[in-house]
Amino acid sequence: MTAVGLDVDAVLDGLDQLSAQRPVAAQVVATSNNDSAGAADLAAILGADMALAARVMKLANSAYFGLSGRVTSLQLAVTVVGFNTVRSVATVALAGIDDAQHLPDDFWTTSVHLAAAAGALGPRFQVTTADALSLGLLAQLGAALLHQADPDGYADLLGSTGLGLERFRAEVDRYGICSPRLTAEALEQWHFPAGMVDALHAVQSGADGALLRTAYEMTARLLHPRHRTMALDRVSDGRMTEAQAPARLMAIRSDVLQLQAALGL
Amino acid sequence: MPTSAPGDIVAAVLHAAAADSATALLVVELPGAGPPSVRWSNTGATELLGLAGSDLQGEPLHEYLTAPEGEPLDAIFRRERPTTTVLTLRTAVGESLACRVRSTPAPGGRLWALRVDPAQSELELALRASADAHEQRFKVLAERSPVPTLMSEQGMRLGHVNDALCALLGVTADKLIGTGWMGHVHHEDLDLVADTVVAVLDGEERELRARFLDSRREVRHTDMRFTPLRTPGVGEGFVATLEDITERRAFEEQLNHQATHDSLTGLPRRSRLWEHVTAAMATPEAGLACMFLDLDNFKVVNDSLGHTAGDALLVEIARRLTGAVRPGDLVARFGGDEFVVACATSSLDGALEVADRILRVLAEPVVLNGVEIRPRGSIGVVLRGPDHHCADDLIRDCDIAMYQAKSRGKGRIMVLDESARSAAHDTLTLVADLRQAIEERQITLHYQPIVEYDGHRPRLVSAEALARWQHPRRGSVPADTFVRLAEEHGLVRELGELVLETACRALTAWRVQLGSLAPARVNVNLSALQMSDNLLVQTVQRTVRRCGLRPEQLCVEITESALMKDPGTASTILRQLREHGVQVAIDDFGTGYSSLAYLRRLPVSYLKVDRSFVAELEDGHTAVAQAVISLAHNLGIGVVAEGVESWAQQAMLAGMGCVVMQGFAISPPLPEPEFVAWCRTAFPAARQEQP
Numbered sequence: 001m002t003a004v005g006l007d008v009d010a011v012l013d014g015l016d017q018l019s020a021q022r023p024v025a026a027q028v029v030a031t032s033n034n035d036s037a038g039a040a041d042l043a044a045i046l047g048a049d050m051a052l053a054a055r056v057m058k059l060a061n062s063a064y065f066g067l068s069g070r071v072t073s074l075q076l077a078v079t080v081v082g083f084n085t086v087r088s089v090a091t092v093a094l095a096g097i098d099d100a101q102h103l104p105d106d107f108w109t110t111s112v113h114l115a116a117a118a119g120a121l122g123p124r125f126q127v128t129t130a131d132a133l134s135l136g137l138l139a140q141l142g143a144a145l146l147h148q149a150d151p152d153g154y155a156d157l158l159g160s161t162g163l164g165l166e167r168f169r170a171e172v173d174r175y176g177i178c179s180p181r182l183t184a185e186a187l188e189q190w191h192f193p194a195g196m197v198d199a200l201h202a203v204q205s206g207a208d209g210a211l212l213r214t215a216y217e218m219t220a221r222l223l224h225p226r227h228r229t230m231a232l233d234r235v236s237d238g239r240m241t242e243a244q245a246p247a248r249l250m251a252i253r254s255d256v257l258q259l260q261a262a263l264g265l
Numbered sequence: 266m267p268t269s270a271p272g273d274i275v276a277a278v279l280h281a282a283a284a285d286s287a288t289a290l291l292v293v294e295l296p297g298a299g300p301p302s303v304r305w306s307n308t309g310a311t312e313l314l315g316l317a318g319s320d321l322q323g324e325p326l327h328e329y330l331t332a333p334e335g336e337p338l339d340a341i342f343r344r345e346r347p348t349t350t351v352l353t354l355r356t357a358v359g360e361s362l363a364c365r366v367r368s369t370p371a372p373g374g375r376l377w378a379l380r381v382d383p384a385q386s387e388l389e390l391a392l393r394a395s396a397d398a399h400e401q402r403f404k405v406l407a408e409r410s411p412v413p414t415l416m417s418e419q420g421m422r423l424g425h426v427n428d429a430l431c432a433l434l435g436v437t438a439d440k441l442i443g444t445g446w447m448g449h450v451h452h453e454d455l456d457l458v459a460d461t462v463v464a465v466l467d468g469e470e471r472e473l474r475a476r477f478l479d480s481r482r483e484v485r486h487t488d489m490r491f492t493p494l495r496t497p498g499v500g501e502g503f504v505a506t507l508e509d510i511t512e513r514r515a516f517e518e519q520l521n522h523q524a525t526h527d528s529l530t531g532l533p534r535r536s537r538l539w540e541h542v543t544a545a546m547a548t549p550e551a552g553l554a555c556m557f558l559d560l561d562n563f564k565v566v567n568d569s570l571g572h573t574a575g576d577a578l579l580v581e582i583a584r585r586l587t588g589a590v591r592p593g594d595l596v597a598r599f600g601g602d603e604f605v606v607a608c609a610t611s612s613l614d615g616a617l618e619v620a621d622r623i624l625r626v627l628a629e630p631v632v633l634n635g636v637e638i639r640p641r642g643s644i645g646v647v648l649r650g651p652d653h654h655c656a657d658d659l660i661r662d663c664d665i666a667m668y669q670a671k672s673r674g675k676g677r678i679m680v681l682d683e684s685a686r687s688a689a690h691d692t693l694t695l696v697a698d699l700r701q702a703i704e705e706r707q708i709t710l711h712y713q714p715i716v717e718y719d720g721h722r723p724r725l726v727s728a729e730a731l732a733r734w735q736h737p738r739r740g741s742v743p744a745d746t747f748v749r750l751a752e753e754h755g756l757v758r759e760l761g762e763l764v765l766e767t768a769c770r771a772l773t774a775w776r777v778q779l780g781s782l783a784p785a786r787v788n789v790n791l792s793a794l795q796m797s798d799n800l801l802v803q804t805v806q807r808t809v810r811r812c813g814l815r816p817e818q819l820c821v822e823i824t825e826s827a828l829m830k831d832p833g834t835a836s837t838i839l840r841q842l843r844e845h846g847v848q849v850a851i852d853d854f855g856t857g858y859s860s861l862a863y864l865r866r867l868p869v870s871y872l873k874v875d876r877s878f879v880a881e882l883e884d885g886h887t888a889v890a891q892a893v894i895s896l897a898h899n900l901g902i903g904v905v906a907e908g909v910e911s912w913a914q915q916a917m918l919a920g921m922g923c924v925v926m927q928g929f930a931i932s933p934p935l936p937e938p939e940f941v942a943w944c945r946t947a948f949p950a951a952r953q954e955q956p
Contacts, residue, residue, distance in 0.1 A: 009345045039501065066421025066444045070463050079466045079501045080420040120443060123425060128418045129443070172336050181340075188349060194365075198384075201351050206363070208351075247439055255443065 004150055006175040008185060011145050015186055018096045024049035026190075028090035032083045033191050042086055043075035055089050055264065056081060062262030064255060082130030088137045089263075091190065097144045104147040104158055106223070111140045112263065113222055116255035117215040120248060124239055125211040135196055136215050139203075142182030146175060162227050163220040165213070165235075168204050178204060180212065210237040218245075218252060282307055289313040289381040292371075293326050295342050301326040301377075310381065315357035330354055330366065330381075341368040342377050351384060413487075413507040416494070421447060421462055424502070433509055435480035451476035451484060458489070465491040465503045477507075486514045527598040529576055530583035538597035542607055542656035546649065552611025553649040555659050556620050557667040558586070558627075561641040561675040563602035566633065574633040582640060585626045590619060605660060613648050613680065620644045620678045643670035647681040665689040695739075696754045699747055702734055703759045708747075709733050710767050711934035714943065715788065715905060715927040718919055725948055726925060727786040727820060730768035731934045732760070748792060757794045762804060765789050769812035769819065771937060775944070782944045786848065788820040793827030796835045806845055816846030820870065824852045828867075836867060843868035850905065855893050865900060872897045874923065876908025882917050894923045 019026045027045050031037045046053050053074055060077035061068055071077045078086055092098045097107070114136035122132025147154040157174060161167040168178035177185075184200035195208075202209030203216075214236040220227040232240045240248075270278075282290055285307060292305035306314075306321045314321070314329055321329075327338060330352045341350045347369040354364045363384040368377050407414050413430035417423050426441045434441070434449050441449070450458050454475040461471045471491045476484050487507040494502045525537040533541070545553045560582065567575035579602065586596045586604055595607040606623070608616050624644065630637045645666025653659045662681050668689075670679035702708055712728040734742045751760045768787045775783035795801050809816055821842060828835050828851065839849050850871035851864075855878055878890040890906070897904035906918045909928030918926055935943055 008340065009343050012346070060420065064422070064444070065419060066447050067459055067463060070459055071420075076463065076467060082419045085419070123442060129422055129424050130419050133419075176337065177340055185348070189346070197349070198351055206351070244439075251439070251443060251445070 003176070004153060004174050006146070006149060006177065008177060008182065011149055011182070012185060012189055014148075015095060015145070015189070019094050019190075022049075022094050022096075025052060025090040025094040028052065029087050029094060029190050029192075032087035032090070033193065037083075039075050039078040039083075042078045042083060043073070046078065046086065046090075047074055049093075052090060052093055055093075056086055058264060059085065059089065059262045062258055064258035064262050082128075082133075084130045084134035085137075087192075088134040091138055091141070091187075094190070095141055095144065095186070097141065102148060102151060103144055104154060107140060107144060107147075108260075108263075110163065110219060110223065111137055112259050113219040113252070113256055114139050114212075114215050116259050117218040117222075117252045118211060120252050120255055121211060121214055121218070121240070125214075125236075127211055131196065132211060132215075135199055135212060138187065139180050139183055139200065139212060139215075141186055142177075142179035142184075145182055145186070146171065146179055150175075163224060164216040164227075165204060165230065166228075180209075207237055210235070210239060214240060218249060221245075222249060222253060222256075285309050286312055291321075291326075291379040291381065293342075293368075293377050293379055294375055295377065296375075299325075301338060301342065303329075304376065313354070313356070313381065313383075328355075330364075341366060341379075342370070343368070344370050344374045346370070354381060354383075413509070414504065415441070415446060415507075416504050417462070417502040419502060420466070421459060430507065433479065433485060433507065434477060449477050449479070451478060461489075461491060462503065465493050466501050468493050468501075474510075484511070485509055486511045530580055530598050532583050532587070532596055532598040532604070534597065535599060538595065538599070538605055538607065538660070539656045541595045541597075542659060545607065545609065546653070546656065546659070552609060553659070554608045554610050554613070554616035554619075555647055555649075555663040556606045556608070556616065556623075557599070557645040557660070557663040558604045558606065558623065558642045559667050559671065560602035561643060561671075566638065570634050570636060577633055578631065578638075578640065581631050582627065582642075585629070586623060589622045589626045594619070605663065611648070613646075616646050616648060617678065617680070620646050624676070624678065641676040643667055643675050644678045645670050645681065646678060661689075661693075662686055692750070695736075695742075695747075696750050696756075698736060699734070699750055699754075700756060702736075703751075703756060703763055706763065706767075707734065708760065708763055709735070709936070710764065710771065711936055712771070712787075712940040713927050713934040714784065714932045714940075714948070715925060716931050716948075717925045718915070719924040723948075725782070725784045725944065727788050728772075728784045728940065729788040729822070729927060729934075730764060730771070730790070732764050732790075752792055752794050757792050758798060758800075761792060761795045761798075761801075762808075765805065765808050766812075769808050769814055772814060772818060773812045775941065778941060779944050782948070784944070786818050786820050788822050788850065790822045790852065791827070793824070793830050796823060796827060796838055797831055801838055802841045802845070805842060805847060809847070817848060820848035820850055822850045822852040822873065825854050825856060832863060840868045843870070850903075852907075855889055861896070864896075869900075869902050871903040871905050871925075874904060874906045874918075876928070879906050879908045879914055879918070879928070880910070882914050883911070887917065887921070890918070890923075891921050894918075894921050898922060 024045060028042065031042055031045055046056060057071065057074060057077045059065070060071040060080040065080050067080060071080055097103060115133050116136070118136030119129045119133035122129045125132070127135075143154075153174065157167070157170050161170045168180070171178040180200045180203040184197045187200065188197045198208045199212050200209075203212050214232065217230055217232065217235045221229060232242050232245055282288075286309050288307070289309040289312075290307040291303055291310050293301045294304045295301045303321045303324050303326055306318050311318050311321065330338065332338060332350075332352060338352075341348050341352075347367060349365060349367045352364055352366045354362045356362065365382045365384050367380040367382075369380075370377050407416075407425070408427045410427055411429050413433045414427045415423050415430055416425040422443050423441060423446055426438050426446065430441065431438055436449070439445075447455065457473060458475050461473050465471050470493065473489050474486065475489050476486055479485055486509070488510055489505055489507055491503050491505045494504050525534055526532065527534050542553070542555065545551055563575065563578070566578055582604070583596070583598065586606065590596055590606055590608065593609050597605045597607070599605045606619065608619055610616055624642065627640050627642050630639050645663045645668070647659060647662040647666055649659055653662070665685055666679045666681035669682070669685050670677050673679065709732075710730045711733050712730055714725055715727040715729060717724045717726045732744050732748070734744075734747050736742050748760070751757045768789045772783070772787040791801075805819070805821070806816075809819055823835070823839070843849055848870040849868060850873055851867075851869055852873050853875045854872040855875045872893060874890055874893045878893065882890060894904050903925065904923050906923045906926040907928065909915050909918065909926045909930045911930050914928075915926060915930055918924075932943055932947070
C-alpha cells in the first residue's frame with residue numbers, strides 16, 4: 001500500500017476547532033479528568049448540553065447498568081455510568097463523530113463491540129470496568145480521523161485488512177501512525193489520564209496495550225467470521241486462554257446489545 | 266517569557282539543566298535530510314545511557330531510542346505542539362528500558378528538547394509495589410473471606426465477587442461479574458435490590474433482606490449490607506456483603522410456626538386467627554364470615570374414654586374441618602374443643618353452605634378406643650357488618666351466635682341475631698361496670714336485723730349483710746343479677762372479699778358506736794363458687810382478725826342448693842370454718858334436695874327456714890315450716906325464719922318453737938347509717954332500755 005503523508009498536527013488542529021464548537025463537552029472532558037471533581041460538579045456542567053445530558057441519562061437507565069428506569073437525576077446518572085464513561089460520551093461529541101456522516105464502515109458497531117469487550121475483560125487485566133469501557137469506546141477515534149483525512153484510501157485499507165494488528169501495521173505503513181496511537185495523540189491533547197494514553201500507545205506491543213489488543217481480537221472474532229484468529233494468550237500477554245474465550249464472547253455479545261441500545265449509536 | 270529572558274537567566278537555567286542528574290534531557294536536531302541526531306545532552310541523560318556527553322554528540326537518535334514496532338521516530342517531532350510517547354531506550358550495556366519521552370519543539374522549527382523519564386521511576390515503582398501489596402492484601406482478604414462479597418464499579422455492574430459468593434450461588438465468578446449476578450436475585454426482590462443500589466450510589470449505607478437463587482434454583486435468604494464506594498476519577502460504586510440466613514430463617518419460621526400453631530392439631534392458634542381476620546378486615550370491601558364451632562358433649566368423651574381419646578378426637582376434627590373449608594379459608598383452634606373458621610365470603614348463603622358442610626363431615630362416625638361415636642357441634646355464624654371494627658368484634662359475635670345455637674338445642678347452626686348481640690353486649694358492658702364498681706368499692710351493704718324473741722325482751726342477735734349496687738346510669742341492679750355476673754365472669758372472689766371485709770368492719774364500728782346495742786354477730790352470704798375456693802378459710806380468718814372480731818361474731822350463710830353442688834369440698838370448708846369458731850347457717854333451707862343424713866354430718870350452726878314456707882303459714886300450710894323447725898331442734902342446731910312480714914307469722918313461728926327471725930315485720934334491710942339509727946331508736950330492746 002502506498003505511503004501517504006499524514007499531517008498529524010493538522011488533524012489534531014482540526015479536532016481543536018471542533019472542540020470550540022462543543023464547549024460543554026470540552027468542559028466535561030476537562031472536569032472529568034480532575035480527581036477532585038465530584039458527580040455533582042460533572043452533572044452541573046453536563047446539564048448545559050441537553051443532548052449530552054440525555055445521552056448520559058439514557059445510558060444510566062439502560063439494561064447494561066442494570067438500573068433501567070430508576071436513575072432520575074443527572075448526578076445519579078453520572079455516578080452510575082462513572083466519570084470515564086461520561087468523559088467518553090463527551091469525547092465522542094467533542095470529536096464530532098457522534099453525528100458525523102462520514103465515518104468508516106461499521107465504525108460504531110466496531111466501537112461498541114470494543115467497549116463491551118474491554119469492559120468485560122477489564123477486571124482480568126486489573127483495569128476497572130469503567131476505565132476499560134471508555135478505552136474501548138474511544139479507541140476507534142483515530143480511525144475516524146484517518147478516514148476523514150483520506151476517505152478513499154482508508155476505505156481500501158479497511159477492505160483489504162483484518163481488524164487488529166494486521167490493520168495497525170497497514171496504517172503505520174500508509175500514514176506513519178496506527179489509528180489507536182492517533183487516538184492517543186488526541187486524548188493526550190485533551191489531558192486524558194496517562195494510563196489510558198499509554199494503553200492506546202502500546203496497542204501493537206507492550207504490557208499496557210494487552211487489554212485493548214485482546215478487545216480488538218475478541219471484536220474481530222465476533223464481527224468477522226473469517227477473521228484470522230491470533231492466539232489469545234499471546235495477544236493478552238498470558239492473561240487469557242482460548243478455553244475462556246467462548247464464555248467471554250457470549251457475555252460480550254449480550255453486553256453489546258445493551259450498550260448499542262443505551263448509547264443510541 | 267524565556268525568549269526575552271536576560272542572558273544570565275538563560276545561563277542559570279541551562280546550567281541547572283545540564284547538571285541535573287535526576288532528569289535526562291537531550292536536544293535533538295531534525296535536519297532536512299537524514300535521521301534526527303543528538304546535539305546536546307545533560308548529566309541525567311548520560312548517566313541514564315551510560316555514555317559520556319561527547320560520545321552522544323552528533324549520534325543518530327535511533328541508536329538510543331526506538332519505537333516499539335520499529336516505526337520511524339518522526340511522529341514525536343511536531344513543530345506546533347509537544348508530544349509524549351512511550352519509547353524504548355537502549356543503554357550502552359545493551360539494556361532496554363521503557364521510557365516516556367516528552368518532546369518539546371524549540372522556536373525555529375529545527376530543534377526539539379526531549380525529556381526522557383523511565384516509564385516507571387524508582388519512586389513510582391516503590392509506590393506501585395506498595396499499592397500492589399495493599400491491593401493484593403485486600404484481594405486475598407476479600408477473596409478468601411467467608412463472607413460472600415460483591416463489588417460494583419458502575420451501577421449494578423460488578424467488577425469483583427469473592428469465592429464465598431461463588432460458593433453460595435454455586436457458580437463461577439465469570440457468571441456473576443457485570444450484570445450476571447442479577448439473574449441470581451429472586452425476581453420479586455430485584456426491584457428492591459436495584460432501588461437500594463440507587464440509594465447507595467447516592468451515598469447512603471443500606472441493609473436489606475433479599476432472596477437469591479443458586480445454580481439449582483433453590484432460594485437462599487440473605488441479609489445484604491451495602492456500603493458506597495468512591496474511586497477518585499472514576500465515580501461511585503458499592504461493596505455489598507451477604508449473610509446467608511436460610512437455615513436461621515427456616516429455624517425462626519419453625520419457631521414461629523410452633524408459637525402460632527397448636528401442637529396437637531397443627532391448626533393456627535388464636536394469635537394467628539386474629540392476624541388473619543385483622544388483615545382481611547383491612548380491606549373495607551373484603552367479604553368475611555366467621556364461624557365459631559364448639560363440640561357438643563366433648564367432656565363426656567374426655568371423662569369416659571380418657572384424655573388421649575379426647576386428643577385423638579380433636580386431631581380428627583381438625584383434619585375434617587381443614588378438608589371441609591375452601592382454599593383461602595382459615596381454620597383455627599380457639600381453645601379446648603372450640604374452633605373458629607374464617608371464610609372469605611360476603612354471602613351469608615356461602616358461609617352457611619360451609620357451616621352445613623362442616624356439620625355433615627363432623628357427624629361421620631369415628632372410633633375411639635373401640636367405641637364408635639358421632640361427633641356433633643354447634644356453630645355460630647356471623648357475617649362481617651358495619652358494626653365490626655376489629656377482629657375482636659367479629660369473633661365475639663360468632664361466639665355469641667354459637668351460644669345461641671347451644672341454648673336452642675345443640676348440633677345446629679345459628680346466624681347471629683341482633684337482639685342476642687345487643688343482650689350480650691349489654692352484659693359485657695355491665696360486667697365491665699361491675700369490675701369497676703368492685704375496684705372502687707361502689708358495692709354497698711344493707712343490713713337486716715335478725716332478732717330473737719325469747720323471754721321478755723327481744724334480742725338483736727345478728728344483722729344479715731346484703732350487697733347492693735347503685736349503678737350510676739341504670740339505678741339499682743338486683744343482687745341476684747350482679748352476683749350471677751360475678752360468678753360467670755370470675756369476679757366472685759373479689760366481690761365476696763369486699764362484702765366480708767365491709768360487713769366485719771361495720772360490726773367493729775357498731776360495737777364502738779352502739780356498745781351493747783350493737784348486734785352480737787354479722788351474717789354474710791357466700792356464693793356457691795366461693796365454696797370451692799381453697800383460700801376462703803384463710804381469707805375469712807384473716808379478715809376477722811384484721812377487724813378485731815372474734816370468729817363467733819361472724820356467721821356465713823350458704824344456700825342449700827350451693828351446698829349440694831360440691832358437697833365434699835363444701836363440707837371440708839364449712840368444717841374448717843366451724844373449727845375456727847365461725848358460725849355457719851344454711852340459707853333457703855327446704856328448697857334444695859339435701860340429704861338429711863348428710864345434713865346431720867354437716868357442721869351447721871343454724872338452718873334458715875325459707876321465706877316461701879313462712880309466707881304460706883297464714884294460709885294454713887304450716888307443715889313444712891314445722892318440719893324444718895323440728896328437724897333443727899332434733900339435730901340440736903339453731904333455726905331462723907326468713908321473710909317474716911306480719912305479727913301473725915311471728916306469733917305462729919314462735920308457737921312452733923322458732924324464736925329467731927328476720928323480715929319486714931321487724932325491719933327491712935337498711936343502709937348502714939339507718940341501721941345504726943334503728944339500733945339506737947327503733948329496736949324495742951333499745952326503747953325498753955333507754956328512757
